[in-house]
Amino acid sequence: MAVLIVLAAAAKVPNHFGVLLLLGAVGSALVFAGLRDPVVAVLLLLVTTFLRVALPSILPVDPFVLAYLGVVGAWAIWIARGINRAPRLGAIECAMVLYVTWNVMSMFSSHQYGSVIPLSGAELSVPRFVLTGTIIPFTVFLVGRYTFDRASAVRLLLWTILSLGAYSAAMCILQFHGPTALVWPRYIVESPSWEGRAVGIFDQPVVNGVVLTLGFIVALLLAATRSEPRWSRILAIAIAVACAYGVYLTHTRVVWLAFAVVVLIGATSAKGFRTGFVMTGAVMTAAVAIKWSTFTSSDRSAGGVGSPDELQDRLNTAETAIWAVQEKPLAGWGIGRFTAMNTYHHQRWAPDVPWIRG
Structure with a gap:
């Protein structure tokens, strides 16, 4: 797998094959260490998530996604080998599963607006948003409870x-x-x-x-x-x-x-x-x-805090969110759609708050 990733990256930056080969060797060693111990895998996920924005896009997938798969794989190996016990789902874990399920259902459902920023046309990656916003944090919570003991x-x-x-x-x-x-x-x-x-x-x-x-x-x-x-x-x-x-x-x-x-x-x-x-x-x-x-x-x-602009932004955003929940309390407007919904249905908190804020 590491070899395939290096070759895919080399196709994008052929002039740095030597550097990529070295990185591939280091990455392979880290993968091996992570699969042997979920603690190491979680720490690698933490570091790669920290570096997510800074790392150049030369790999076919983000390093933090590979690190997340490593966490799941390492924990599965530990459970299969009997080193760690299988998790028992309590009320918190069940609530997390339900929340992730709702996110996934919303991701695949059709909605009135797309997951785009209307003024620029830039598109939000909803799967990435769900992965980083819910699935990874909840997985780390579950793994951490049984691993960092x-x-x-x-x-x-x-x-x-x-x-x-x-x-x-x-x-x-x-x-x-x-x-x-x-x-x-x-x-x-x-x-x-x-x-x-x-x-x-x-x-x-x-x-x-x-x-x-x-x-x-x-x-x-x-x-x-x-x-x-x-x-x-x-x-x-x-x-x-x-x-x-x-x-x-x-x-x-x-x-x-x-x-x-x-x-x-x-x-x-x-x-x-x-x-x-x-x-x-x-x-x-x-x-x-x-x-x-x-x-x-x-x-x-x-260091002054007297400017009202940011506060007014958040007040109008909150009012828009409240209005959105009242309009569609069950199905909602769709995950990743708030920017579009806010563009077309922007609300004002109070008469003395400028409508343009938020």
């Missing part, structure tokens, strides 16, 4: 998440403070989709903020873990600081709000490692108090 596996997962968070934080800082030559992928500094915001490897500040927030949480947890070596705990503290600063550099209010909620919850309920949350909350409160006028201004680049 050892301290060593959990520790490996935490350090993988921390590494991804650290990379995201580094790219945020380099994007704004340089040297920008070290930033990869290059679109972060050359053609970001959101100018003036830390978009990260995803080219999207909100998704980037989610990874930074997760990195911050894991960093504080590992920094407070006594069994970790001293050097790794110090490193975790440094990464936590970098992730927190990266969150600020997103200049995105929903990311800031989510981070503030995480800090508040951590400060009140993170038993054994709440000190970092308390200190972060104190620094955030002091910074807002010192620069209150700037914070409440509409200057987003300076």
